[in-house]
Amino acid sequence: MDEEGLRKTAADCAEGLPGAGLEHPFGPEWDVYKVRDKVFMLMTDVPGRPVVILKADPVDAAxxxxxxxxxxxxxxxxxxxxxxxxxxNTLDEKLARELVxxxxxxxxxRLPKSRQPVDPHTYGRLV
Structure with a gap:
């Protein structure tokens, strides 16, 4: 998937998540997606290349x-x-959506249960 396809897929996925919103606290060159004021995705250009930055479990990340x-x-x-x-060419739309x-x-x-917009243990998982 090319860079623009990656960014569009990631943004479309993030915008559809319950309680998620887009902010620009670091200026217009950084798209910051948060849920209940906590960051879960950032998008920017790293010298000339668009990137998507995501939180990941340390074992999964490695x-x-x-x-x-x-x-x-x-x-x-x-x-x-x-x-x-x-x-x-190693990433596809399905993987990008799963990672977001x-x-x-x-x-x-990691949010208090009363602030969780969904059950994190079941939301988005294949049953």
Missing amino acids: ALREQYADITPGYHMNKKHWITLEGG TDSYRLVVG
Whole structure:
């Protein structure tokens, strides 16, 4: 998937998540998606390349970086808990959507139960 396709897929997915919203706290060059004031996705350009930055479980993040050339440690974020997706031929739309939803679920799961817009243990999972 090319860079613009990746960004569009990630943005479309994030905008459809319950309680999610787009903000620009770092200026117009950073799209920051939050749920209940907690960041789960960032999009920006890293010298000339659009990227999507997502929260990930540390074990999953390490495995993803090993398996996919277009997934690297989180740009300007904790390298253990965040990953960066770049456009390329190793990522597809389904994987991008899964990773955005996983990032959202991780953040929702750390919110107090009364503030969770969905059950993070079941939301978006195939039953």
